[in-house]
Amino acid sequence: MDPTEALPDNALANILRRLPVRDLAVSRCVRKAWCAVVNVHRLLLPHVLPRSVCGLFVNYIDYExxxxxxRPSMELPAINGDLGYLPGYNTGHHQIVDHCNGLLIYGTEWTTEFFVTNPATRxxxxxxxxxxxxxxxxxxxxxTVSPHYEVFAIPMVPEKIIPVKKPSNSEELSQFSGPYCLNELFLLLEDTPPVKDLEEEYEDGPSELSSQETIEEETIEEDDLLAISALSPTECTGKQDDPEAEWPPSSWMLDVFSxxxxxxxxxxFVRQGEAxxxxxxxxxxxxxxxxWGPRWRYSVYWEGALYVHCRGAFVxxxxxxDGKYQLVxxxxxxxxxxxxEPYLGKSEKGxxxxxxxxxxxxxxxxxNVSGGQISWELKHHIDLNPQTMIYQPKVINETWFLYGDNDEDGTNKILGRENCEWNSDDDNILNIDDDYEFSNSYYSFLGFHPYKEIVFLEVSSFRGVAYHLNSSKVHYLGKFRPKDYYQGHSNGIYETFPYTPCMVGELSECG
Incomplete structure (x- = not known):
């Protein structure tokens, strides 16, 4: 008999809470009773989302x-930013597609091969x-609700391919020459194929999902099934034969992985309001x-709703x-x-x-959502000129590093204890009155700090800074150009994802 079985739950909880974070997370897999104690007493909650940004995952243009x-940290366990344990990481042109509370989607839209991973637990x-x-x-x-996740497949509107007259001679061929993008040619198909007949799709009835294991999951009841069967495929999928058709359609059938x-x-999902x-x-x-992109519009999960920035300048x-959706x-x-450079994100106030x-x-x-009314409130309008931004600091060393680029052997050197912890409130932040060099610069948006009113910006080429919206103070982070990134006019970034660690998540494979 296991001696711990004789312990009251409160006593077992006091023992388990003394474990290091990683061991505490692993203890949930040892015994069902231990898992129940950890969950009921919410022992992992302070460690599940530490409310810190560990860094930025960056997709580069034409980089494998x-x-x-x-951001270096003295906290343990350290986050390993090398995703080499994922299939195809070092051989293909896969990218980070999305991030939500510590999980990443990694894959490529061309092969429709996607992986969900947790870098904190590998x-x-x-x-x-x-x-x-x-x-x-x-x-x-x-x-904080469930260890399970969902993936939503949001359909795009494909382009109409304009027929081009085939050149009949060399003179016409010379006039026809120009740059082309094969990737867009394959993506911009005439129309998406119609989905299977809905009656056939639900021939055996909908599958039952446990509300305790999913995140606010809504099962399709019998009355809803009858309503769905009455809809045409065009109403459910938004088939784009008619350019004047509403997009998205009033009744929108989405594919969701649980x-x-x-x-x-x-x-x-049924639309509330007009198209x-x-x-x-x-x-x-x-x-x-x-x-320069991004190729993907960003999304945010917030208080039971998924916000997706879609093509067409709406969210x-x-x-x-509720199984409903709104357009904003x-x-x-x-x-x-x-x-x-539009960017949808989450920060301190939502x-x-x-x-x-x-x-x-x-x-x-x-x-803002107030009294049923939805609106955007302009909070900051900032001129990012050299007098308000800091460029190329003389004396303050960079405090962030590009994982795998610091030592020639591929390991990451420690940048010094004084630079390892970034207090984003005040210390280690550069004042605009300090003596620094200024230069004509251009800026790109990298993301929001999810818990504080701080934005991450790229200054000129591959220099990262954190800018405090309320104080105009700037923290120089460092350079994030890979050493093996070739020199070319197309160098640049596609997307960046501020990464917040999570120490749980039920994923089957171990890296």
Missing amino acids: RPRFFA RWESLPRLDAQNYNTYLVFDP SSTKQWQKRL LETVATVRLDRLNPTE VRLLLQ KTPINIEESQHA IYFATVHCHSELRVWIF
Whole structure:
């Protein structure tokens, strides 16, 4: 007999809470009784989301893998930013697709091969292939509610391919020459294929999901099933034959993967309010908001809702518990988005939206829901000129490093105890009155600090800074250009994801 079985739950909880964080997390797998005690007494809660940013995962243009721009820490366990344990990490052009509360989606839209991983625990699992095309994947994960996650496949509006007359001679061929993007050619298909007939899809009835194991999951009841069967495939999927059709459709059928069932399933969301755009107007918004990306629009999971920045200059607000969704125009229109760098994120007060116009004008809005009314409130309008930003500090050393680039043998040297802990409140922050060199610079938006009103910016080429929105103070982080990144005009970043660690999450494979 196990001696711990004779202990009262409170006594066992007092013993387990003395374990290091990683051992405490592992103890949940030793015995069911231990797992129950850890969960009931919420022993992992202070460690599940430490409310700290460990770094930024960066996708680079034309570079074979993402890299981790890390903040050194004396805390244990240290976060290993090398994702080499994932299949294809060192051989393919896979990218980080999304991040939510410590979990990442890693994969490629071309092969529809995706993995969900937790860098803090170095565990991962692959997602089953989805029988669909032209979609973006987004994570929903709240470890304070459930160890399980969901992945939402949000369909894109494909472009219409304009027929081009085939050149008949060399003279016409010379006029036809020019740059082309094969990736976009394959992505911009005429139309997505129709989904299976809904009656056939639900022939055996919907699968039952446990509300205790999923995050606000809504099962499809019999009455809903009858309503779904009455809808045409066009109403459910938004088939884009008609350019004047509403987008998204009033009844939107989405594919959702649940880690509790290990399957993709259909989830119906019904629109609240009027449509904002048609297929034709959405197509006016370029696939890439700006010349240098990002390829993906960002998403945020916040208080039971998934917010997705979609092509067409609007945000879809999916109310996961109610099976409804709302459309919210962004603070900028389609034309403005072509000259800015729109970024949807989460920070201290909830949902934020930021743009950088002309590489130097930063604007930040906060999302408000009050009395049933939805609006954006402009909170910051900042001119990022050399007099308000710090460039190339003389005496303060960089405090962050690009994982794997510090030593020639591939290991990461310690940058010094004084630089290992970043107090983002005040100390270790550079004052704009200090003596530093200034230079003509351009700025790109990298992300929000999820718990404080701080934004991460790229200054000129691959120099990272943290900018305090309320005090205008700046912390120089360091350079995040990989040493083996070739020199070329296309060098740059696609996307960045501020990474917050999580010490739990039920993933099947161990790295």
